[in-house]
Amino acid sequence: MAMVDVSDKAEIFREATATGIIKLKPETIKLIKAGEIAKGDPLFTAKIAGVLAAKKTSGLIPLCHPLPLTNVQLDVRVLDEASVEVTALVKAKAQTGVEMEALTAVAVGLLTVWDMTKQYEKDAAGQYPSTALERIKVVRKVKQPVQKT
Amino acid sequence: MAMVDVSDKAEIFREATATGIIKLKPETIKLIKAGEIAKGDPLFTAKIAGVLAAKKTSGLIPLCHPLPLTNVQLDVRVLDEASVEVTALVKAKAQTGVEMEALTAVAVGLLTVWDMTKQYEKDAAGQYPSTALERIKVVRKVKQPVQKT
Amino acid sequence: MAMVDVSDKAEIFREATATGIIKLKPETIKLIKAGEIAKGDPLFTAKIAGVLAAKKTSGLIPLCHPLPLTNVQLDVRVLDEASVEVTALVKAKAQTGVEMEALTAVAVGLLTVWDMTKQYEKDAAGQYPSTALERIKVVRKVKQPVQKT
Amino acid sequence: MAMVDVSDKAEIFREATATGIIKLKPETIKLIKAGEIAKGDPLFTAKIAGVLAAKKTSGLIPLCHPLPLTNVQLDVRVLDEASVEVTALVKAKAQTGVEMEALTAVAVGLLTVWDMTKQYEKDAAGQYPSTALERIKVVRKVKQPVQKT
Amino acid sequence: MAMVDVSDKAEIFREATATGIIKLKPETIKLIKAGEIAKGDPLFTAKIAGVLAAKKTSGLIPLCHPLPLTNVQLDVRVLDEASVEVTALVKAKAQTGVEMEALTAVAVGLLTVWDMTKQYEKDAAGQYPSTALERIKVVRKVKQPVQKT
């Protein structure tokens, strides 16, 4: 068990985009659109939680390197009548890629949507028959030499 | 935007079980089974990362209450020729449920499997055409009065 | 140097409310009201940052006890043409008070407003001639025996 | 809501100095000067808490970038018969400024002084009629090209 | 790999004391006694670092339960002409013992002494020929039913 040794790799420009969705009840989606979720706006809250989570990645995933992220952007939107989509874009000048940071931002963003809407998703027995996170994946990775400034 | 006020709720026994899967290439699954993943055993590493993540939930999800977890158990196993499943069981005597802790453990466990196997999942262009987290959900919640001791 | 030993104190209901303000330029306040701050809504972001910070208090203030907070609520609003006010209410059933948690939530909430608006507050030399946090204080503390449930 | 993208900015030398005060009762100030605060030396404790807090800034303020700080210095002193002043100096070679780090160090340093002296500041009803943090501001920012070494 | 399930155990009063030493050069000990360590007082700094570390134990040791510590006390003193001793006392009303918290406080306290004195301990080649942490152990554990209040 060992971190990959990136000591001899050059620092290049890194970028990664990840996405994922949370399946919610149509009634919950309507409440989100109407701005009527009692705990507050789940989309905005998910963005902030996701940005903070990206910065905590190396404290959560054992073999991730601590990276000096230069940008983290979250987009959270209602995708259709039964799902919300979270997209995260992460950039760094680093010796290794930032896809784990983007994925962590997406996962925590989606979990935040779950937490904000859970009272509407539970059934009478307190169970979640239909809520689920799905299709969390890396959409695109970029790496290119750093521009001299 | 506000945490739910649980000040007047009784502390009762809480339990939640969550699961999820990561889709991997069949060749990656074979390497896992053979114990040949270069970065180390992804299943064991995912268990530890998941247990630690459950304890960090209220630091990640903005409106989660800090809860005195009395048990966190992770099960991580090869589900079939193209997926690994993570299951997390969390318990507490608390004023609110522990499903977000179980879900967070599952999500971070699955992301850890991704991180440990990513060198085998990338294609020649450095992209992840098939890797994905799927079906992250709460399997079962329990709540019952605390037994007097 | 030692934490106060609260081992023999009874757990009672605790509540604390703290407030504070940040002095901003009138032009910045206008941008906030118009929803035109480039980095996003500073009021909503401050609420979330404050809630998360309340939960981190014992990791920031060396002699604070870790406390099982049952509620954290932030209110962030434009107070007048040159200031934003942050108010935090924190509750717990605990052996010691929660005023440090409320104060930490206010301080981090206010710092978040600063961070979100700093591009409008800097002068041509990159200095902050007028921005300041003021009047961070505890408005009210409550303690009372826990109601049996 | 999005972090400022600093990917294309050059790393230059950054420095920021912030200050702030805590208003305390004259009797509390006398106890500090006499070294008789029961919980221990609040000035020294505040320095350490402030240094640690500077390093946690990007985990507290949602849109702050994680920065490789090269120096953090805290000065904590009795300013007059009713106040203690905290000053923080932070340096980094970075793509964005370090004023939020200096401000966070000051705020947490001041909160630590509050926590260490709170037993002397409370009145008979357990309230804080006069304690307050005031004038937390950025005194000076510096940026200049990095010297070649 | 699983946390011990303490869900059905009664909350009782827990206390643990741990100690350990750091071997330093006699010249370093003299500097400590004379208050001449350039980075500041290593004994006081170690106390604070140890108290904070005790509270972080469940985030560091994977299978430790998060516990509501009611007291953490550190004693740090020059033991003899070549060693400093750190002692930590931790208390909680909990379902499991607090010895890992006491040990973590001692270990981090000792590491802090190392960090504060390292410039005097290094030889000409930048190595540490004699510095070492030794005899980190649990001196005493106590458990007893909680007094009714």
Added chain:
Amino acid sequence: MAMVDVSDKAEIFREATATGIIKLKPETIKLIKAGEIAKGDPLFTAKIAGVLAAKKTSGLIPLCHPLPLTNVQLDVRVLDEASVEVTALVKAKAQTGVEMEALTAVAVGLLTVWDMTKQYEKDAAGQYPSTALERIKVVRKVKQPVQKT
């Protein structure tokens, strides 16, 4: 009390190796070798805990600089019939050394072994008569100019 100012130091390649041992009962060592520790494999768990701890060093040791570690490797093995040895290797391109990171990884790795085996180490009175961490030290430090890439 102040961090060492490393702003003007060049970033060079840094490496540090630290080791330490935990004294355990021969029966406990036999259980480890047989893979029969109830809480799970203490050697593997210690490796992961140590890697994560190395990354948290600047949050634990007050005056440590946050460093962009490029590699952390832990080796944990049964040394003889009564001890387990943890070795940590840490690398970075940085303005200051990484020995505190290596030492922190070793200390937390050893504490994790303690936690995983504590049920076998306690005597009938719940005390630890023989368990101890010993000989935690820096084996070797390296610094050399960074290779141009």
